[in-house]
Amino acid sequence: MGITTQDYLQTVGIFKEWTISNLTRLRLDLLAALLAMAGYKFSELLVPHQELAENAYPIEVQVATASADAPAAPKGPEPILALLATADVNAGIKTAKKCTACHVFDKGGKNKVGPGLWNIVNADKGAIDGYAYSAALAEMEGAWDYQALNGFLYKPKAYLAGTKMNFAGLKKPQDRANVIAYLRSLADAPVALPSDADIAAETSTLTQ
Numbered sequence: 001m002g003i004t005t006q007d008y009l010q011t012v013g014i015f016k017e018w019t020i021s022n023l024t025r026l027r028l029d030l031l032a033a034l035l036a037m038a039g040y041k042f043s044e045l046l047v048p049h050q051e052l053a054e055n056a057y058p059i060e061v062q063v064a065t066a067s068a069d070a071p072a073a074p075k076g077p078e079p080i081l082a083l084l085a086t087a088d089v090n091a092g093i094k095t096a097k098k099c100t101a102c103h104v105f106d107k108g109g110k111n112k113v114g115p116g117l118w119n120i121v122n123a124d125k126g127a128i129d130g131y132a133y134s135a136a137l138a139e140m141e142g143a144w145d146y147q148a149l150n151g152f153l154y155k156p157k158a159y160l161a162g163t164k165m166n167f168a169g170l171k172k173p174q175d176r177a178n179v180i181a182y183l184r185s186l187a188d189a190p191v192a193l194p195s196d197a198d199i200a201a202e203t204s205t206l207t208q
C-alpha cells in the first residue's frame with residue numbers, strides 16, 4: 001500500500017502541532033527560567049548574601065559623648081523669659097490666628113474644640129469650667145506660667161503625651177514669645193513680666 005496524500009497531510013499535521021506545542025512550552029520554560037534568574041538577582045540586591053554580611057568589615061561607629069564642660073545642644077524649646085519683655089503683642093495676635101480654629105480668646109468666650117483662653121497665664125492647668133479635657137491634661141499639676149506655656153506651645157504632644165491639642169507647635173522662640181505676650185494681655189490684671197532674676201534662673205537651668 002502506498003502512502004496516500006491524506007496520510008501524508010495527516011502526518012505533517014501531527015508533526016506541526018507537536019512542534020508548535022513544544023516550541024511554545026520551550027519558550028515558556030525559558031521565560032520562567034529568565035524570570036527566576038532575574039528574581040534571584042533582584043532578591044540579592046534586597047537581601048545581601050549571608051556570606052557577604054559575615055565577611056563585611058564591622059563599621060566602627062564613633063559614639064559622640066557629650067563632654068562634661070561643653071553645653072549640650074538644646075533639644076527642647078529655647079528660653080523664653082528674656083524675649084517676653086520685648087515681645088510684640090500685635091505680632092502675637094497675628095500668629096495666634098492659628099489658634100482660633102480651636103480657641104476663643106474673648107472674656108467669657110465659649111469653649112470650642114479647645115477651652116477658652118481668656119486669663120490663661122498663671123491659671124491652673126486643665127481648669128476651665130465646662131471643658132472636657134483629656135485625662136492627661138486634667139491630671140496635670142501646676143499652672144500655665146510662662147515657662148510651662150513655652151514648653152507646651154513649642155510642641156504640645158511632646159510636652160504632654162496624650163493631650164488632645166492637635167497642633168504641631170510654634171518652633172520659633174519669637175513666635176512663642178509674641179503669642180505668650182498676647183495671652184498675658186488677655187486678663188483684667190495681666191500678671192507681672194519676668195524679673196531679671198527669673199530670666200537669669202531660666203537661662204542657667206536650660207544651658208547647664
Ligand code: HEC
Nearest residue numbers: 098099102113114125126127133134137163164165166167
Ligand atoms: C487643632 C485645635 C487646636 C489648635 C490649633 C490649638 N489648640 Fe490649644 N488646645 C486644643 C485642645 C483640644 C486643648 C485641650 C487639650 C487637652 O485636653 O489635652 C487645648 C488646650 C490648650 C491650652 C491649655 C488650656 C487649659 O485650660 O489647661 C492652652 C494654653 C492652649 N491650648 C493654647 C493654644 C495656643 C496658644 C494655640 C495657638 C498657638 C493653640 N492652643 C492651638 C486645641 C487646639
